[in-house]
Amino acid sequence: MQSDNLEYILDHYKNPRNFGTIEDADFSYEEGIPSCGDVIRLDLKIRNNKLDDIKFSGTGCAISQASVSILTENVTGKEVEEIVSYTDKDMLEALGGQVSPIRFKCALLGLTVLKKALTGKSSNQ
Amino acid sequence: MEKLIQRAGSIDPNLLKKDFPVFERKVHGKPLIYLDNAATTQKPQSVIDCIDNYYRNHNSNIHRGVHTLSYESTVMYEDAHKKVADFIGADKWNEIIFTRNATESLNLLAYGWGLHRLEEGDEVLITIMEHHSNIVPWQMLRDLKGIKINVLGVDDRGDLKLDELPDLLTERTKLVSIIHASNVLGTVNPVKEITRQAKEVGALVLIDAAQSIPHLPIDVSEIGCDFLVASGHKMLGPTGIGFIYGRESLLEDMEPFMYGGDMIEKVTFEKSTWNELPWKFEAGTPNIAGGIGLGAAVDYLDGIGLQNILDHEEDLLSYALEKMSAYDWIKIYGHKSTTESVGVISFNVEGVHPHDVAGMLDEEGIAVRSGHHCAQPLMSELSMDYTARISFYLYNNKEEIDLCVETLKKVKKIFG
Numbered sequence: 001m002q003s004d005n006l007e008y009i010l011d012h013y014k015n016p017r018n019f020g021t022i023e024d025a026d027f028s029y030e031e032g033i034p035s036c037g038d039v040i041r042l043d044l045k046i047r048n049n050k051l052d053d054i055k056f057s058g059t060g061c062a063i064s065q066a067s068v069s070i071l072t073e074n075v076t077g078k079e080v081e082e083i084v085s086y087t088d089k090d091m092l093e094a095l096g097g098q099v100s101p102i103r104f105k106c107a108l109l110g111l112t113v114l115k116k117a118l119t120g121k122s123s124n125q
Numbered sequence: 126m127e128k129l130i131q132r133a134g135s136i137d138p139n140l141l142k143k144d145f146p147v148f149e150r151k152v153h154g155k156p157l158i159y160l161d162n163a164a165t166t167q168k169p170q171s172v173i174d175c176i177d178n179y180y181r182n183h184n185s186n187i188h189r190g191v192h193t194l195s196y197e198s199t200v201m202y203e204d205a206h207k208k209v210a211d212f213i214g215a216d217k218w219n220e221i222i223f224t225r226n227a228t229e230s231l232n233l234l235a236y237g238w239g240l241h242r243l244e245e246g247d248e249v250l251i252t253i254m255e256h257h258s259n260i261v262p263w264q265m266l267r268d269l270k271g272i273k274i275n276v277l278g279v280d281d282r283g284d285l286k287l288d289e290l291p292d293l294l295t296e297r298t299k300l301v302s303i304i305h306a307s308n309v310l311g312t313v314n315p316v317k318e319i320t321r322q323a324k325e326v327g328a329l330v331l332i333d334a335a336q337s338i339p340h341l342p343i344d345v346s347e348i349g350c351d352f353l354v355a356s357g358h359k360m361l362g363p364t365g366i367g368f369i370y371g372r373e374s375l376l377e378d379m380e381p382f383m384y385g386g387d388m389i390e391k392v393t394f395e396k397s398t399w400n401e402l403p404w405k406f407e408a409g410t411p412n413i414a415g416g417i418g419l420g421a422a423v424d425y426l427d428g429i430g431l432q433n434i435l436d437h438e439e440d441l442l443s444y445a446l447e448k449m450s451a452y453d454w455i456k457i458y459g460h461k462s463t464t465e466s467v468g469v470i471s472f473n474v475e476g477v478h479p480h481d482v483a484g485m486l487d488e489e490g491i492a493v494r495s496g497h498h499c500a501q502p503l504m505s506e507l508s509m510d511y512t513a514r515i516s517f518y519l520y521n522n523k524e525e526i527d528l529c530v531e532t533l534k535k536v537k538k539i540f541g
């Protein structure tokens with residue numbers, strides 16, 4: 001974490017957006033990083049092939065929690081196909097500054113969970 | 126050698142730092158402060174030179190040929206076994222088997238001894254403090270052979286519950302396999318007393334010395350253990366080399382772990398017989414450079430003196446504990462009893478994930494570990510989950526601890 005985006009990341013870490021769960025979610029998925037204990041769960045609601053609502057829960061370091069918070073803001077209302085094509089690079093850029101490669105795993109956990117949730121969703125239908 | 130002997134007495138970490146080239150580099154523009162010694166240690170120039178010299182001047186395969194280079198490397202490699210034997214007070218150098226690391230050592234014993242000598246219903250006693258490498262191989266035998274694993278617990282201070290030991294030692298206990306110093310709490314366990322009690326029921330004793338041998342004087346004949354394992358990389362040596370000490374008669378009686386070249390005496394298609402110790406257990410071309418490098422590491426440690434290292438670390442440890450306990454938002458695990466400790470402190474900054482602690486420290490050039498430290502049963506027993514961990518060695522000094530604590534204050538302010 002560098003000073004250029006520290007404020008931004010801390011803001012999302014301390015005031016996470018879309019934190020919580022969705023009771024009647026269309027799909028939920030949870031995954032963690034065993035070596036550091038970070039866990040993220042996502043609950044999704046899809047309407048007309050668009051992401052209507054998304055909530056995350058879990059625990060972890062500032063980078064993983066802030067990244068998923070930022071991610072939920074960026075994908076709400078988007079078409080499923082568009083979200084699936086969201087790349088790791090897009091995610092890292094969304095953090096508004098440099099993240100050390102050591103922490104890429106933390107920063108990308110939320111996106112991994114989201115994609116697995118969405119692919120699980122389409123294969124379920 | 127002369128230079129090293131002069132230093133014996135007390136340790137000047139700032140002088141010793143000059144022996145370790147890595148401290149010439151900067152991390153994020155700051156001098157490197159290396160506090161992750163329980164994971165692996167830095168290498169002195171003498172170890173690096175030794176490996177360099179081996180490859181430049183002596184490189185060849187051992188035990189295979191009469192040419193000069195092969196003879197030289199054979200002698201160098203055997204000498205490294207002798208150095209390790211002397212270092213831990215083994216009677217004979219052929220009681221030292223080189224492996225890749227402590228993990229491979231433990232597996233070699235599980236396969237070479239356990240697989241052939243344990244029967245269904247036999248018991249192996251370990252402790253809840255074990256590193257995963259001293260848990261999982263015995264689980265393999267439990268599933269394969271139907272042995273039982275008994276576990277000696279810890280109290281809430283992080284000390285082994287020795288009063289429960291007699292009940293856990295039964296006539297079916299064939300092996301007591303215990304961690305000497307905890308890589309999470311730093312606790313040094315009373316292995317001599319545990320060995321004494323284990324012997325009363327006729328069990329063999331295996332000591333995981335991965336975290337103790339780099340930090341305190343060890344004598345296997347004084348402990349009375351049958352096996353002892355360690356990793357070279359945690360004691361200034363190269364990666365990819367570790368060892369087993371085993372009582373000669375037991376090693377003679379054991380089956381090989383790996384089969385192939387170098388470990389045989391004679392091979393026909395009907396039958397093969399095994400080479401003498403320690404080669405019976407070192408199948409294939411071994412890590413010759415690594416073994417010789419480990420010998421150089423042992424020379425370096427001998428020159429400093431393990432008692433001096435222990436004294437220095439105790440000094441650093443009590444300094445760090447005092448500094449850190451001044452802040453109620455730093456939670457320190459263990460270190461509540463008066464038992465001996467090596468220089469390991471696991472801790473958390475209240476409200477901050479250990480990853481973020483380690484990440485912030487890294488920005489200041491300070492290397493610490495964060496995670497579960499490959500000891501999940503202990504971590505969950507003590508409700509530790511994930512922690513940050515600092516661990517000292519001979520080249521650390523008090524200014525580094527000061528800087529670390531100053532940075533922790535910053536961490537608390539930013540994240541807490």
Ligand SMILES: Cc1ncc(COP(=O)(O)O)c(C=O)c1O
Pocket residue numbers: 163164226227228229256258304306307308333335336356499
């Ligand atoms: C107590 C203990 N035993 C065994 C090991 C395993 O060592 P290695 O990974 O070198 O095999 C470690 C390493 O952290 C350890 O701390």
